[in-house]
Amino acid sequence: MTTPRWEPRRLSAVAVELPEGVTPPGTRGRILLSALRLFAEYGFHGTSIRDLAGATGINSATLYAHFPAKEHVLAELVLLGHAELHQRLQQALVEAPPGPAAQLAALVRAQVGAHADFPLLALVANAELHALSPERAAPALALREQSRELGLRVLRLGVAQGVFRVADPLLAATAIGSMGMQVAHWFGPDQPYTRDQVADTYAGFALQLAGAVVAAPEPAPKTARTSGTTPVKKG
Amino acid sequence: MTTPRWEPRRLSAVAVELPEGVTPPGTRGRILLSALRLFAEYGFHGTSIRDLAGATGINSATLYAHFPAKEHVLAELVLLGHAELHQRLQQALVEAPPGPAAQLAALVRAQVGAHADFPLLALVANAELHALSPERAAPALALREQSRELGLRVLRLGVAQGVFRVADPLLAATAIGSMGMQVAHWFGPDQPYTRDQVADTYAGFALQLAGAVVAAPEPAPKTARTSGTTPVKKG
DNA sequence: GTCTATATCTTGATAGAC
């Protein structure tokens, strides 16, 4: 592939950018940004060294002055994406009000926010990780596992405290994580939502999915007359 | 790539198979099954014609007696995957008890079931669709849109009938669909769940996410004493 | 339908001048 084979369809049109402060200066940073766009659109194996160099405005040989191999470009993006998400999740937990409900909401807001702010990075980090050798994928996988456990811990704590009522915390954590992950695939400036609207709505979804008890610490009455668990805003 | 570069990591170990009655007889069918495994594991661009032929046990030239190009192999798998899902969703709606809640549960069970029964096919159909030219991706995209609308209609109907209480039906449908879609990435025989357990649990998640009112047609009492909406089984 | 053999092009990566 030298000229695009067809118009991009894998993504909404979104800005090609990396989180603040992590783009290396100079040519190295420009290579990463080109790779971010091309890997997201065509995949790692669907992008050639020459595509990458051409998009960056340099000769293909110049790439090797900045990265020892094509795979290392991907490895850097994948690690960067997982690190950004994990950092945001940790930060969200630190800043969240106490209690599993507020913490779960904060985690989901942070996850959705990360995937909405940097959909290209999230897509590359998740969908192209498999193209890395195990050694170079390992650091990202470790971060992913840690991120996963943040959510699982909050869910289990909430169940133990009677704040959540969920059939299976592990499956619930998986389902909630899946919701947020997919945001990278469809969110963009063409959508009729802001990133905060999506993040807040998804946080509400997560609480409902987890059967969060809204305001009643005392046990529910024996008669099974129940209702929705969170305020609704109609859509 | 001729010999595997490293052990597969993109998937759990799952059987390589297509839905009943859709595998063509003879070599053509064997090619499709090889492609199913290789495209799922390494991606379309990560799999060469020779890989495909080698895995099938034929010469690379023989492939062209069955498919005019590599892309057509992928196109068939992608369409097949989308068709299978759409057919199952329609069937689920037909067989479901009346009412949006039962219908939503049936749709989610069908979606999760499809992704758990044929994770390789679901993964290829979703994750490799972008490698197709627009003309050959179009039929699958049309099916996907129809499947999406099945869920959206049920959700909107449920909201209109007061059975669901959801902030935004479109986002809810997206979130629910995302949950089920990801199942293909992690479910397998190594998991401590059966496909039905996952399907049923996810159906419950969807109902809770949608704020399904369980059994009370009469309005809830004014005091905001609410509780979970479905039985729990502790996990 | 299947093979051997091959054409043609693209790939990732390197050598060496500036």
Next chain:
DNA sequence: GTCTATCAAGATATAGAC
């Protein structure tokens, strides 16, 4: 750091015998 030039291997696909 960046370039021109190039290598060796791998890519998709075809020709033609059996």
